[in-house]
Amino acid sequence: MGDQGIIALRALLDMQQEDILRRAVPTVFERRNTLLRLKQMLIDHEAEFIKALVSDMRRPAFEAFSFEIALLLNEIEHVCGSLRKWTKPQRSYQFKFGYIEAIRAKRSPYGSVLIISPWNYPLQLALMPAISALAAGNRCVIKPSEHAAATSELLQKVVSQTFPPEVLSVVTGDRQIAKLLTTLPFDLIFFTGSGETGKAVSQQAAMQLIPVILELGGKNACILDETGFSPETIREIVWGKFLNAGQTCIAPDTLFVHEAIYKRTLLEIGAALVEFYGEFPKDSKDYASISHYRHFQKLLHFMEQGKVRQGGAYDADELFISPTVITDIQPGSSILREEIFGPILPVIPYSNLEALLDQKMIQRDALVAYIFSKNEQHISLIQKYMRSTTVSINQVIHHGANPRIAFGGVGRSGHGSYHGKAGFLAFGYEKTEYNAYRYLHVSDKFPPYTDQDMAIVRKFRKWLL
Template sequence: MTTINQIVEEQRAFYQNGNTRDYQTRRASLESLKRMLKKHEKEIYHALRSDLNKSEHEAYTTEIGFLYSEIDFTLKNLMNWMEPTKVTAPITHKGTKNYIVHEPYGVSLIISPWNYPLQLALAPAIGAIAAGNCVVIKPSEHAKATSSLLASMIKRTFDPSYITVIEGEKETNQELLRQRFDYIFFTGSTEVGRIVMKQASTHLTPVTLELGGKSPAIVDKDANINLAAKRIVWGKFTNAGQTCVAPDYVYVHEKVKFKLLKAMKKYIKSFYGKEPLNNPDYTKIINESHFDRILGYLTDGTLLHGGNADKQSLMIEPTILDKISWDDSVMQEEIFGPVLPVLSFTNVEEAVEMISKQEKPLALYYFGENIKTQEQVIQYLSFGGGSINDTIFHLANPHLPFGGVGNSGMGQYHGQSSFKTFSHQKSILKQSTKFDVPFRYPGSKLGKAVIKRIMK
């Protein structure tokens, strides 16, 4: 049986032989990846249904379709991205040509989570392939059906010395992190992200950490309440709240709180029915441990809507909690489930000040019509990325880099940002031999005067 160390070394040899570098290889690999997904689309639906009870609509829009769009966007722009980037030079560098070469790192490791088990494994891989790297993917052991299918598809499509999937439990992650990779891309919890970063420091391996946090949705008094409610409910309860950028809590102006709560309850019923637990397309919680953890939050505050659960099916209704304080357990960590606590404020400055005291979230959503207030929220609060008058939708624009800040992560990807993440920016100066400027050398009084004048 091939060991993890052997797999890494075989990939390193494959990379060093130059098998991943040229444009045609990268393009052909991305096209093969898309054909693979097309060929196995029905099996993917089945696997995602098995792991999370995802409907075909949700599986396509948040996983398969997202990957198709990302591959197409990359194929359209790859040749241009690979071109060296010319840069200007100061007068002291007259006669030189200066440019940046986008060099692949080498052998990359992608550790992906269970909540979007296909998309979050392959979206970073698209960037790694486009940049010319070899790829080892370690999918989450909690999404067993998708992990198994991903391993099988990749094995039938690619040489394992180029792209491979390694399945396993926690011990497999630990063994992988002991290896010398050239780049590590991790998506998961902040707690595990710290472990990944610590292990990467052993070999000074660069990392991207896509983590999470408590992403707020601020609803101001001048917001379009009906649309705010609709978009918050959609963003929060998609995938049963198991989304790293889902609104973790709502912070609403007290003057519009009642209207917002009423509208949110209306849209929960519209999207998921009066009995969500009997809705065959409602997403389940990934496992019993997470189910019990989320259920524990329902003792906080006042149960305003939902709250029913079925342990056998691992489903928890879309739930709204009212009369929540910052000291409640539901406000101490990322919920990552279909429970939405609601807090209120009397003016937006108060809300902004309170949010600024928390750890920096991965996303932030502001609902309000005043442009000046929108800009104040954007400028004053630090967060990975976000939307004004919407939730989650910023992820779907490949022109926008996606990533966290502080406790919510480091590094960015999607679109060209994925290509750049998996590329070392190598700076090159090409000097002329047609002439040689003498004043940079020692021993010239005139040279010293010229340098002082130029570099003053």
């Protein structure tokens, strides 16, 4: 990007920040109107967005609507219905010796927020944090992924037609544009993506003391014990794993199966894959492709690290990798350490759950942990072991679509949460108005101090301080 482009980006940020200084914090009515305009934009351009998502990743139209547009519409409706309650100031009064404290605390927006979104859900993960940011009273600049070019370009077009740039704007371009944006003095940065890029964003923000919310990934273990097996369970796991060709940050990464049901599980997985995608998944209209070639190559490397039990077909020209199940993975393989983020499911047998946890094969701070079980002791053991913000029992994926559940990571899977009220809180800070109504002048708090003053403080500290 040349100097003119840099100047344009800085001018956009200046425009938003000047508007923040010139105008008061948006009222609840104004925020709701902004969100409802966003909702109407999604409704009016639904067919165009679905077409763009299909173009970018061969996304099935059903998935494009359900996991991009429908989730956003549900989030907007939930936020609009709750916003007045969330923004209501919290008041408290305390009687002190000589005065009355009156405290009024309310959420205040940070100002201008930069949102850097990924390619796997290019519409949802661009606008979901924007909903939270706008609900909290901020202005936003969104940088969508260049690996979802059709969706990104359409989003830029319709946002510019719907909102003034000082409220919401979309900037397209490659990773250099994203890197440049992180050098500008935004008031908050929200990043969704890989851990390595998240570190770079965090380091750049730290140089300017800009707060950051990081939504990263992780190896989401899925544990299936001997009490949790059923054909229905396997269908749930297979659906969650291969949704969007496995390119979902909360997809089950690796399946750990009790040895007593290991062979039956492999057979049921195979049957479910044929049921969902047919004998030739490449011909299925219900199965997505890989987003870009570099990620495609990484997935092929993962596939070589175990024995292929199901699938294994691929086509580089179409960025296609069939739903693949692998077993017999060699210890130390990178697929056991790194997030897969694709349609490859390692299935690993275990004999004892406590022993499995002792082997440290399960990432404790993954984005989510899944367990399918009827054994309360096993469930309790996983809940105690995991540091993840969510442990999902006998279900996959669904928690991420619920606006009443905070969505976020801890440790290597990120920090900070959003969706619903969690997002409203994350994109603002508490601002306090403190008033002291004096009814008695107390001179003993001023120097010089005496032993008697110390004795009074010791005796009446709760009422003095």
